[in-house]
Each structure stands twice: as structure tokens, then as C-alpha cells.
Amino acid sequence: MPSNRHYILQSEELAVEIRPDEGGRIASLKSLFSGLEFLTQSQRHGPFADPSLDAMFRNGPCAGIEECLPTVAPCSPDTEGGPAPDHGDFWQLVWNVSEANGQSLSMWAHGFSRPFRLEKILTVDRSVLRVAYSVKNVGYSPQSFLYACHPLFAVEAGDRIVLPEEIRSLRLDYSRNDRLGKRGDIVSWPVTHTSVPLDRTTGDGAGTADMFYTGRLSNGACSIHRAAMGEKLDVVFDTDTLPYLGVWLCYGGWPEDASTYRQYAVALEPTTSPYNTLTEAQQAGAAINLAAGAAYNFAISFRIGRS
Numbered sequence: 282m283p284s285n286r287h288y289i290l291q292s293e294e295l296a297v298e299i300r301p302d303e304g305g306r307i308a309s310l311k312s313l314f315s316g317l318e319f320l321t322q323s324q325r326h327g328p329f330a331d332p333s334l335d336a337m338f339r340n341g342p343c344a345g346i347e348e349c350l351p352t353v354a355p356c357s358p359d360t361e362g363g364p365a366p367d368h369g370d371f372w373q374l375v376w377n378v379s380e381a382n383g384q385s386l387s388m389w390a391h392g393f394s395r396p397f398r399l400e401k402i403l404t405v406d407r408s409v410l411r412v413a414y415s416v417k418n419v420g421y422s423p424q425s426f427l428y429a430c431h432p433l434f435a436v437e438a439g440d441r442i443v444l445p446e447e448i449r450s451l452r453l454d455y456s457r458n459d460r461l462g463k464r465g466d467i468v469s470w471p472v473t474h475t476s477v478p479l480d481r482t483t484g485d486g487a488g489t490a491d492m493f494y495t496g497r498l499s500n501g502a503c504s505i506h507r508a509a510m511g512e513k514l515d516v517v518f519d520t521d522t523l524p525y526l527g528v529w530l531c532y533g534g535w536p537e538d539a540s541t542y543r544q545y546a547v548a549l550e551p552t553t554s555p556y557n558t559l560t561e562a563q564q565a566g567a568a569i570n571l572a573a574g575a576a577y578n579f580a581i582s583f584r585i586g587r588s
Contacts, residue, residue, distance in 0.1 A: 288378070288386050294408045295585055300342075303329070305376035305388055305401070307346035307432075310410060312512055312585050319505070319514045319585070320345045321433040321546045329373075332393055338368035339536050343544070344433055346583075347372040350416065351395050351426035352559035353527075360560045362424055365394040368431065396420030410583045418571040425568040427559050429527055429552035430581055434505050434514065436547050440482040441506040441588075444470065444495070444526070444549075451479075451493035454527075454557055457534040461491055468493065483532045485545035490534030494555035495526045503549045506588040513588040518551040522579035525555040551581055 287308070290297040298309035303323075310319045323344035330336060341347075348371045356365040366373070370392035380387040389400040400415045418424045453466045461468055461477065471480035483489070501518040503526060527550035533543040553569050554562040562568040569577055 286378075288381055290384055290386060290403060290405045290410070292384065292405045292407050295405060295410065297403065297405055297410050299386055299388075299403060300345075301376040301378055301388055303342050304347055304372035304374060305390060306342060306344075306372065307403070307410075308342075309345065310514070310583060310585075315510050315512060317507060317510045317512055318435055319507075319583075321435050321544075324542050332370065332373040334364055334366045334394060336366050336373050338372065341372055346430065346432040348399065348401075349427075349429040349431050349550075350392065350397065350399055351424075351428075353427070353429050353431075354557040356558055356560050360558075361563050362395055362559075365559055370394050370397075371399055372431075391419070395424050395426065397424065397426065408585050411580060412582070413578070413580045415576050415578045416569075416571070417576040418573055421573050423570060423572050425559070425563055425570045427552065427554040427556065427562045427568055428523075428577075428579075429550045429554075431548060431550060432516070432583075433544075433546040433548050436482045436505065436545065437507070437509060438482055438484040439508045440547075441508060442471075442480045442482070442528075442530075442547060442549070443504045443506065444480075444528070445498055445500040445502060447498065447500060448495055451495060451528060452555065453491070453493055455490070455492040457488075457490040457537065460489060479530065482530075482547060485533045485543070487532035488534045490531045490537075490544075491529075492557070493528040493530075494552075495528070496555070497524045498526060501526075501551065505547060505549070508588070511588050513586055515582075515584040515586065516549050516551065517582040517584060519579060522577070523551040523553060523581070525552050526550060527552050527555070
């Protein structure tokens with residue numbers, strides 16, 4: 282995969298860098314007030330492997346904002362529609378750019394595990410980056426998917442995580458060494474029953490990694506507050522199309538078998554389905570089903586402001 286093209290969108294308040302050749306990812310989202318970078322930066326350099334059902338997300342850029350479609354975790358061949366790779370198809374692909382200027386960028390790519398075309402239009406306006414998405418089934422038979430935005434936010438110890446006020450508990454999907462319980466357990470928010478404050482980030486040496494899902498939401502707004510700089514990043518989405526939120530808190534605890542690179546990030550992931558695999562979403566009746574030629578449209582906004 283080549284990795285040379287990049288586009289800059291800029292307003293008077295923020296600057297955004299997009300890399301179509303690296304899975305169409307948003308590589309940088311920076312406040313022009315302070316210069317604060319809200320996204321993690323890639324530790325990977327050099328050429329990338331060709332798209333593959335066997336590709337591992339950890340071996341890609343693994344930074345910034347990427348797209349998970351049609352799954353997050355890999356799916357086996359017995360999944361309806363066949364196997365799907367780790368974190369889906371689209372982070373692996375070179376994206377096509379159809380239109381670009383200083384404030385807007387339109388781009389698209391075709392998946393390979395299923396016949397989906399994913400299009401996104403990115404627009405900056407003052408303090409807001411808005412990303413409008415369209416998933417279209419370009420095949421000849423019905424197809425199902427789950428979509429999850431995958432924004433890896435840069436953090437420092439003491440930053441604050443704000444979820445919708447309606448959230449009082451989360452379903453645990455993963456906790457390294459079962460620190461917070463077993464998969465499927467219900468964990469209270471913002472402080473666990475064992476007095477672990479989940480809404481405050483810790484240092485990168487904590488060695489923890491935890492993944493949660495919310496229940497169905499009525500309010501699609503959450504945020505990261507960067508304490509030292511007094512700035513925040515709001516993530517805003519329509520719960521009619523993205524009814525759930527995944528929450529990934531990683532303070533040096535992933536990958537589990539890594540000897541050098543350890544991720545230090547928080548991800549707030551608007552999603553169609555509160556499951557890590559398309560297989561589980563299908564079994565629970567929570568996958569999105571598209572007829573041939575049909576499209577599923579939604580949008581996510583990222584807004585910087587004073588904390």
C-alpha cells in the first residue's frame with residue numbers, strides 16, 4: 282500500500298489531515314488555538330501489506346480515525362456472508378478521492394470481503410469537522426454489516442472522559458487479565474463497584490486495556506477533555522443511525538504480547554451495533570441489513586472547544 286498522498290482541510294479554528302492511501306484515515310485533528318493534537322500518531326512507517334482477510338489491525342497505521350466495516354473483530358467463514366478481517370476491510374485500502382478543496386474532501390472505496398462501497402465527505406467549518414458517510418450494497422444479493430468509527434484519541438493522565446448523562450453502566454466486552462470482570466459483566470459508570478474511576482485517564486504505564494459497550498442511546502454526544510490544555514473534543518452523532526457507543530480505554534495494556542509498542546489511547550466509537558463481531562451482531566439481530574442497491578447514511582461530527 283503506498284502512503285504518499287495527504288490532504289489538509291483547515292478553518293480558522295482547526296486543521297485536519299487525511300491520508301487516502303492509508304485506509305482513508307484522518308491522521309491529524311489539531312486545534313489552531315493551542316496547537317493541541319487530539320489524535321494518536323502512527324508508529325508504523327514504510328510500505329503496508331496488500332489487503333487481506335488475514336491482516337491484523339495492529340500491523341497497520343493503528344492511529345488517528347479509521348473505519349471498521351463490516352466488523353470490528355475478525356469473523357470466521359461460518360459468518361453469514363463469509364469471513365471478514367480484523368477491524369474490517371476499509372482501513373487496509375487505498376481510497377479514491379473524487380473532489381477536494383481546502384474545506385471539503387469526498388472519497389470512497391470498495392470493500393473486498395463483501396460488496397460494500399463506503400463513501401465519506403469530510404467538511405470543516407469553524408470548530409467542527411463533520412464526516413457524512415454512505416454505505417452502499419453494490420452486490421446482487423442482501424448483505425449485512427456493522428459499522429464502528431474507530432477514533433484513537435491522544436490522552437495524558439488526568440484527562441476526563443464524558444459520556445451521555447443517561448449512562449450509568451456499561452457492558453464489559455474485554456478487560457486485560459479480567460481486571461474489571463468477565464466478558465458480558467455489567468460495570469458501573471463512571472466509577473466501578475471496586476472504586477476504579479473510569480472517567481479519568483491514567484498514565485501510559487498502567488498496563489490496562491478495557492473495552493465496553495453502552496446500551497441503546499437517546500443522546501449521541503460524548504467528549505474528551507484535555508485537562509492540561511483546557512480544551513475538549515466533542516463527538517456528536519445521531520442515535521437513529523448510530524444507536525450505541527463503544528468505549529476503549531487503553532493505558533499501555535495492548536497488544537498483550539507486544540515487547541515494544543504499547544498503545545496509549547482512548548476511543549469513543551459511535552456504532553450501529555453493540556458487538557465486536559458481525560457474527561455476534563447477526564445472531565443478536567443487531568446487524569444492519571441492506572438489500573442489493575440500498576444505502577445506509579449517517580454522520581459524525583468532531584468539535585473542538587474550551588473545556
